[in-house]
Structures are given as structure tokens and as C-alpha cells.
Amino acid sequence: MPELPEVETVRRGLEPIIGHQVVGCRVRRRDVIRDLGSSSTNNRRGKLNDQSLLIGCTITELRRHGKQLAIIACPDQTDQADRSQTTIDKEDLRIAIVIHLGMSGQLLRSNSNAKTTPAKHVHVVWTLDDEQRISFQDPRRFGKVVLHPSLTSLENDWSKLGDDGVTISARALETACRRTSRTIKAALLDQKLIAGVGNIYADESLFDAGINPNAISKELTNDQFKALAYSIRKILKAAIKARGSTLRDYRDANNQSGSAQLLHKVYGRAGEPCLVCSSTICSAQLVQRTTCWCPQCQPDRTR
Numbered sequence: 001m002p003e004l005p006e007v008e009t010v011r012r013g014l015e016p017i018i019g020h021q022v023v024g025c026r027v028r029r030r031d032v033i034r035d036l037g038s039s040s041t042n043n044r045r046g047k048l049n050d051q052s053l054l055i056g057c058t059i060t061e062l063r064r065h066g067k068q069l070a071i072i073a074c075p076d077q078t079d080q081a082d083r084s085q086t087t088i089d090k091e092d093l094r095i096a097i098v099i100h101l102g103m104s105g106q107l108l109r110s111n112s113n114a115k116t117t118p119a120k121h122v123h124v125v126w127t128l129d130d131e132q133r134i135s136f137q138d139p140r141r142f143g144k145v146v147l148h149p150s151l152t153s154l155e156n157d158w159s160k161l162g163d164d165g166v167t168i169s170a171r172a173l174e175t176a177c178r179r180t181s182r183t184i185k186a187a188l189l190d191q192k193l194i195a196g197v198g199n200i201y202a203d204e205s206l207f208d209a210g211i212n213p214n215a216i217s218k219e220l221t222n223d224q225f226k227a228l229a230y231s232i233r234k235i236l237k238a239a240i241k242a243r244g245s246t247l248r249d250y251r252d253a254n255n256q257s258g259s260a261q262l263l264h265k266v267y268g269r270a271g272e273p274c275l276v277c278s279s280t281i282c283s284a285q286l287v288q289r290t291t292c293w294c295p296q297c298q299p300d301r302t303r
């Protein structure tokens with residue numbers, strides 16, 4: 001399941017689309033799209049207008065927060081020529097689409113000249129003015145494409161998320177985690193507290209910081225929050241450098257696998273010896289997710 005490093009790797013791989021105009025968009029499955037600009041009560045249905053799908057817009061920016069990726073675009077310049085005398089702030093015209101990769105989603109960039117048969121699970125395809133193509137495919141359909149009618153709509157949505165994991169400060173982490181009585185593992189998975197950390201990097205960060213995943217979040221010490229914030233930033237940055245973890249489905253925007261799975265010290269290693277102390281890595285279901293930790297390096301001080 002793609003977490004922050006995987007989504008950041010996809011974002012970087014898509015950079016060649018910046019500055020290009022979207023000339024077409026083919027929607028093969030309407031129900032993967034949520035149209036927030038729609039007046040209908042069900043934003044998964046109904047006709048989509050060209051501009052909300054970015055047709056005729058020039059891509060200006062690729063922004064990421066946590067596990068979400070936004071493609072930000074501005075309507076065609078020629079439309080604005082007529083309005084130039086009214087000096088409308090260009091920022092106000094920007095719109096965005098947000099991609100949630102879910103469990104198995106992929107956003108792939110290719111050249112539309114390439115003779116490839118479209119994969120079975122390709123749900124939306126955008127074509128750019130230079131023949132580049134962006135395809136959203138998602139076999140398990142836990143992912144989605146959200147159309148935001150304005151940048152404000154995007155920013156409002158993202159303001160509900162916690163700070164981004166890659167830059168999280170000890171103070172922000174502590175403030176967020178002290179709001180909950182749940183375990184620290186559950187707190188790290190809650191995107192409203194900290195954005196971008198999922199099961200893999202939560203386990204790896206807790207191991208790196210020497211904190212037991214069952215510890216009660218708000219009972220951690222000041223020093224533990226400092227250590228944990230540092231570990232989260234370090235683990236996420238190392239994973240970005242390794243271009244994300246490929247366990248099953250994940251591929252970057254150029255259909256390449258990542259190698260961050262080779263850095264995992266506890267995730268997926270239950271029953272194997274700890275790389276630090278040789279104790280057996282244990283695992284249990286926590287927050288309905290398999291959680292792995294070292295009983296020696298991550299002692300449970302509450303017992």
C-alpha cells in the first residue's frame with residue numbers, strides 16, 4: 001500500500017508533465033471520480049465537465065501532502081486574455097485533481113505513441129499536448145480521483161490532515177499524539193494526526209526510536225516524541241531516496257519498482273532475528289494491521 005515515500009516518488013516521476021496542457025481525458029470508470037464541484041448529492045455520478053477534468057488547462061504544479069498527490073492546473077491562457085483588463089488574480093483560477101492511490105493504485109506516465117494495449121484496470125487517461133499520457137489504474141479500486149473546483153477547496157481539504165511526515169517537528173508530533181488515548185501505533189496511522197505514515201513506516205519508525213507500538217500515545221515522554229519525530233523524518237527520507245517500497249503492486253510513474261523494502265528492519269520480518277540484538281521479532285494484530293517489533297529494543301514499559 002503506497003505511503004508517503006511511494007507517493008513522493010510518483011510525484012517526482014511525473015515532473016515532466018509540468019508546463020504542458022491537457023488536451024484530452026478519457027474516463028473509463030466514472031465511479032472512481034469524486035467531483036467536488038458538482039451540485040449533485042452524489043459526486044460519484046453525473047456528467048463531468050471538461051475543465052474539471054483539466055481539459056484545456058496547463059499543469060503548473062505537482063503538490064503532495066501525506067499520501068495524497070495533487071495535480072494543479074490553470075485554465076488556458078487564451079481564456080484569460082479577455083479578462084486581463086480586469087486583472088483577475090491568476091491564483092484564483094487554479095483548479096486541482098487529487099489522486100489517492102489506495103491499496104493498489106498507480107499513476108503512470110507514458111508516451112501516447114507507444115503501442116501498448118490499455119491495461120484492464122486503467123480507469124482514467126489524460127493526454128497532454130506533447131503526446132504524454134497519464135493513466136490512473138487501480139485493480140482493487142480503493143483509490144480515487146478527486147476533482148477540486150479551486151485551490152481553496154484543495155487547501156481546505158488538506159487542512160484537515162496532520163503535518164506532513166517528512167517535515168514533522170517533535171512539537172507538532174507531540175501535540176497531535178497527546179490528543180488521543182489510543183496506542184502510538186494507532187496514532188501514527190491516523191492521517192488527521194500525522195500525514196503520510198502507514199503500516200510499514202510506522203513500524204520502522206517505532207523500531208528506530210525504540211518505542212513499543214503498544215505504548216499509549218499520550219503517555220510518551222518529551223524525549224520519546226523527539227526521538228520518534230527524528231526517526232519518522234529519517235525513515236521517510238531514506239525510503240524516498242530508495243524510491244519507495246515495492247511489496248506487490250507499487251510502481252512509480254515510470255512503471256519502475258522501488259527498493260526501500262530492502263531497508264526494512266522489522267516490517268515483514270516476524271520470527272526473524274532482530275538486526276540489532278538478535279531477539280526474535282514479534283508480531284500481532286494492532287489497529288487491524290499486522291504490527292512487527294523487537295521486544296528487546298522496543299520494551300513495553302507499561303507492563
Ligand SMILES: [Zn+2]
Nearest residue numbers: 274277294297
Ligand atoms: Zn532488537
